[in-house]
Amino acid sequence: MKKILLVFALFGTIACNNSAEERTGNPEASETASEEKDTIQNFGIVIHGGAGTILKENMSDSLEKEYKAKLEEAVRAGHAVLERGGTSIEAIEQAINIMEDSPLFNAGKGAVFTNAETNELDAAVMDGKTLNAGAVAGVTTVKNPIDLAIAVMNKSEHVMMIGKGAETFAEEQEMELVDPSYFHTENRFRGLQRVKDSEKTQLDHDQKTAFLDPYIRDSKYGTVGAAALDKHGNLAAGTSTGGMTNKRWGRVGDVPVIGAGTYANNKTAAISGTGWGEFFIRGVVAYDISALMEYKGLSLQEAAEEVIQKKNVELGGNGGIIAIDHQGNVAMEFNTAGMYRAKMNKDGELEIGIYGE
Ligand code: ASP
Numbered sequence: 152m153k154k155i156l157l158v159f160a161l162f163g164t165i166a167c168n169n170s171a172e173e174r175t176g177n178p179e180a181s182e183t184a185s186e187e188k189d190t191i192q193n194f195g196i197v198i199h200g201g202a203g204t205i206l207k208e209n210m211s212d213s214l215e216k217e218y219k220a221k222l223e224e225a226v227r228a229g230h231a232v233l234e235r236g237g238t239s240i241e242a243i244e245q246a247i248n249i250m251e252d253s254p255l256f257n258a259g260k261g262a263v264f265t266n267a268e269t270n271e272l273d274a275a276v277m278d279g280k281t282l283n284a285g286a287v288a289g290v291t292t293v294k295n296p297i298d299l300a301i302a303v304m305n306k307s308e309h310v311m312m313i314g315k316g317a318e319t320f321a322e323e324q325e326m327e328l329v330d331p332s333y334f335h336t337e338n339r340f341r342g343l344q345r346v347k348d349s350e351k352t353q354l355d356h357d358q359k360t361a362f363l364d365p366y367i368r369d370s371k372y373g374t375v376g377a378a379a380l381d382k383h384g385n386l387a388a389g390t391s392t393g394g395m396t397n398k399r400w401g402r403v404g405d406v407p408v409i410g411a412g413t414y415a416n417n418k419t420a421a422i423s424g425t426g427w428g429e430f431f432i433r434g435v436v437a438y439d440i441s442a443l444m445e446y447k448g449l450s451l452q453e454a455a456e457e458v459i460q461k462k463n464v465e466l467g468g469n470g471g472i473i474a475i476d477h478q479g480n481v482a483m484e485f486n487t488a489g490m491y492r493a494k495m496n497k498d499g500e501l502e503i504g505i506y507g508e
Contacts, residue, residue: 192382192384193380193478193479193496194233194234194379194380194381194382194497195230195379195475195479195481195495196226196230196233196242196246196379196380196494196495197377197378197379197473197474197475197483197493197495198222198225198226198229198246198247198375198377198473198492198493198494199374199375199377199423199425199472199473199491199492200221200222200250200255200373200374200375200491201256201257201373201490201491202426202469202470202471202485202487202489202491203373203426203487203488203490204487204488204489205488205489205490205491205506206488206489206506207506210505215505217255218491219503219505221249221250222250222491222492222493222503223501223503225245225246225247225249225377225493226246226493226494226501226503227495227501228245228246228249229242229243229245229246229377229379230242230495230499231245232245233379233380234499236381237381238381238383239278239279239379239380239381239385239386239421240278240301240387240389242379242381242387243297243377243378243379243387243389244276244297244298244301244389246377246379247295247297247377247389247390247391248295248297248298250375250391251294251295251297251375251391252294252295254338255373256373256374256375256491257339257373257374257375257393257394258272258274258296258391258392258393259272259294259295259296259334259391260333260334260336261336261338261373262334262339262392262393262394263342263343263395263396264339264342264343264397265394265397265398265399266343266347266397266399268340269331270291270331270334270335270339270393271288271289271290271394271401272287272289272290272291272293272296272334272391272392272393272394273287273288273289273290273296273391273392273394273403273406273407274287274296274300274389274392274406274407275389275390275406275407275408276297276300276301276387276388276389276413277304277387277388277389277409277413277414277415277421278304278385278387278415279385279387279388279416279417279421279477280385280386282415283305284310285301285302285303285305285307285311286300286303286310286311286312286408286409286413287299287300287303287311287312287313287407288311288314288317288403288407289313289314289317289401289403290314290317290318290321292329292330292331293317293321293326293328294326294327294328294329295326295327295391297389297390297391298326298327299312299317299321299326300389300391300407301389302320302321302324302326303317303320306324311409313403334393339393339396342396346396346397347397350397373392373425373491374391374392374406374412374425375390375391375392376388376390376412376413376424376425376473377389377473378420378421378422378473378474378475379421380421380475380476380477384417384477385417386415386416386417386420386421386475386477387415387421388414388415388422388423388437389413389423390406390412390413390423390425391406392406392425394406394428395427404428404431404432405424405426405432405436406424406428408432409438410435410437410438411424411428411431411434411435411436411437411438412424412425412428412436412437413437414437414438414440416441416445417477418445419440419441419444419445419451419476419477420440420441420444420451420454420474420477420482421475421476422437422440422441422473422474423437423473423474424436424437424470424472425471425472425490426468426469426470426471426485427470429468430463430467430469430470431463431468433466434462434463434466436458436459436463436472437472440454440455440458440472440474441454443457450476450480451474451475451476451480451481451482452482452484455472455474455482455484456484458472459471459472459484459486460484460486464486469486469487470485470486470487471484471486471490472484472485473490473492479497481496483504485507487507488507489505489507490505491504491505
């Protein structure tokens, strides 16, 4: 009996896997079938613009509007790519470029300052289908570091490049380069001065928090990231950042460390993180979420809660993630007061958030 069932099951699988063209010998039928597949395949995109002490009472109405408008522009741009059948990599690149070019976020144009008053940018991308990945760290002249990370993934035999070497590669790839002064914004520069001043003055933690004005507190974080599922069933995640204000000695955060701040696997989910990078590296946050799904059978939401609300907090870190799984389920989980975030599903339903519930 078992044998008969097995034969039926096998036959059924083979029959289902045959394309419509093979079944009917008609190429038009194959087109219809692929259209059908497209309409059946779920797709969607989710983005973040950083997590941190983001409180409604510290935010002006006009700044809130600016953030929401930029998040909407970015998520819509990524969604448009998916809708016309583009890849998840193209979608996250579009969305991230828009946030990198805005001074509102700590990535590209709005990158925070190092202790040496420079801007050193990190970015990473991962393709969930092939498990290919690309990352760059400590670049100072590349306008859109996520584009360079994608070039590292697609056009080199390496996964991670740093500093001058990465910039030479960017030049060879004819990427858009800028003078380092392009990344100088007054808000971020003042942010660094405030942090330095608070270091000089021996303040306790509460006094320090009160001393730093709201915008400056936010500027400590503000990384951007995106995760998408395309019509072809492929996942991708990308993240771009200036790192943490006042970082020293060539510090590199979690963002370009594959598995820490960025991870994608078609078997599980695409994940991009934001928060205190050292703790994301030590907790291997993005991969941990994927591993809980793969090995323990947790749903994306369960895995994200376990890692962000429990493990990251117990370790002493803070931050959040956005993620989308292979079925199009989305998670936006954070243990900070707020996280800039937006998502858009297959039907074009848009959701934008800044604060906690
Ligand atoms: N995770 C980033 C870093 O530590 C900072 C952030 O997300 O804002 O470099």
